[in-house]
Amino acid sequence: MPGAGRLAFDRVDDGATANGAEQAARQLIGHDIDALIGPFGSDAVVGALHLYVAAGIPVFLPAATIDLGALPEGVFRLCPNDRAIAQAILDRIRERGFQTIRVLSDGSPHYLALKSKVERLLATAAVSTDDIVPAQHPMATVFLGRLEASRDWLRGFRQGGEAEPVLFSDDAADPSVTRELTSMGDVEALAVPDSRDLEGARPFAAHHRNLFGEEPGTYFHEVIAAVQLVANLALRRAAQSARSVPPCFDGVPTVFGPARFVGGENERATLVWKNLGAASTGVVFSQEARS
Structure with missing residues (x-):
């Protein structure tokens, strides 16, 4: 995955609750993170999304389907919405x-x-x-x-x-x-589709089976797509020696094909x-x- 070597991950459990997500957000923002993959739970999004947006941190939602109306700038949903x-x-x-x-x-x-x-x-x-x-x-x-x-x-x-x-x-x-x-x-x-439905996801699913001896869980491919987008952002920031590179991802290769977002929603979500x-x-x- 191009750019993946530049990534370091900081994982926090928000308990899939609004209060837990708010506490996790304050902790991660304090760690000066560059991007967020999550929150995963829709109830958690309600408690924390505004904090990441206010901090200017790009957010990638792999599994939170909750209907938020128009997504704030800098928020990208990989999964379908409600x-x-x-x-x-x-x-x-x-x-x-x-x-x-x-x-x-x-x-x-x-x-x-x-x-x-x-x-x-x-x-x-x-x-x-x-x-x-x-x-x-x-x-x-x-x-x-x-x-x-x-x-x-x-x-x-x-x-x-x-x-x-x-x-x-x-x-x-x-x-x-x-x-x-x-x-x-x-x-x-x-x-959401599994690796049988997504040709670009099959190598990742095979690697998951080799590591864990079982098929990937729900929203695995949305997480992989989010990592691909964050890795692309890391590459562009490194090329320009800046953290303020705009998070624009149209055409970036993902397991779903070339990325395309409209209003932050993934046009390839299925x-x-x-x-x-x-x-x-x-x-x-x-x-x-x-x-």
Whole structure:
């Protein structure tokens, strides 16, 4: 990776909370960092992004999908945003012909906000939720939540005898969600592409398998793309002997192809639907994410 040798990493755990992220931000800013890859959690972004922006530190968001409206200057999101996720959920519901939907969340601030966004889209599309038609059993359930919460909810849902199809949001796109279930049923999760879908990511995924003996996790490729952009920034700063090089990345090679950002959003961000209920995870629907 060109420029990677110039990078040194300082890692801080923000606990994926707003308060933890604020404390981590003050610590990292005090360390005089040149760029940030993170925060990873959407709730953490709320607590810390303004601090990095005020300090003039370029921020690369690999996994935080929260809808922030217009991203501040110097902030670059690699993953899709919640507007794209909500639209992809609506499109999938339409594709599968579901007329009544139950929408649930894990109760976290981010996923409560996404739940409201999905419900508003469903209302404009004339898709009923079980809150609107309580006597009618829903044709499917949408659960929006973090990985552990999604796994626990699905286990209780299936053990309680509920058999309708389930659509999960992106954090649940992991085989562990259904691993312990003897009868998992129809379960799909919205996800970002893996190395099978991204030719440029395959060498990195192979290296990950050699090091750790397993496939990379969700948002691995977004992290690699962020590192590629930071390495490019380091090279340009070294060439000009300055820290004030503008963070402009159009055309920079990444695992997604040449970078292209519009309003800080990655124009190459992509969403896929993965069937977690099948014997092997596979792409069943793909949609290019657009903000």
